[in-house]
Amino acid sequence: MVKVAVLGAHGQVAQLTEELLFNDKDVETTLFLRNASRLAKDKDRATIIDGDATKEVDLEKAIKGQNVVYANLAGTGTIDKQAKAVVEAMDKLGVKRLIWISTLGIYDEVAGKFGEWNKATLGNYITEYAKAAKRIENSDLDYTIVRPSWMTNKDEVDYQKSKKGEPITNTEVSRKSIASYVYELIQNPSEDIRESIGLEKPGTEGDKPSWY
Secondary structure (H helix, E strand, O other), X not given: OEEEXXXXXXXXXHHHHHHHHHOOOOEEEEEEEOOHHHHHHHOOOOXXXXXXXXXXXXXXXXXXXXXXXXXXXXXOOOHHHHXXXXXXXXXXXXXXXXXXXXXXXXXXXXXXXXXXXXXXXXXXXHHHHHHHHHHHXXXXXXXXXXXXXXXXXXXXXXXXXXXXXXXXXXOEEEXXXXXXXXXXXXXXXXXXXXXXXXXXXXXXXXXXXXXX
């Protein structure tokens, strides 16, 4: 039995991942979020904990005894605080495996005009997420940082991976693809350890996502 804590459990990608976890009889799931009543529908399928991801004491309630922590957190101005609290809680409790959702552009790895557009559009968002990613990378955790391209709601699993230092040229990837990759990591916890992985749908190169 693999025990998985999902932090930021109300997020769109998180909820897609949760459906995969709920259908796996070998996974026991704990959901952590603000206003836990928003996931009351899942109370018979998971342990649900209400808390603030910037507070280590709150996070400990969800992380204690887990095998994997999947963090689907967000918030310009708070994401680095959340990263700090997650690292400290995991260190304190001796939990090593972390899957951390970040964003593209944190290493200035987005190529060409798409990169220029991405930087102009996201602005300080990239800076804050870069700080959080650096904090994760400087930890001794068995992390995988995930850097998706611009997300769609397409009903498809179609993605390619890139490692830190490799350019990202494709403009989109589906949320379902990200959820599938996260689930793959949970099933294979030794995969992509201490790696920062870009996710992009092949064949979607352009100056910006097609819907902009």
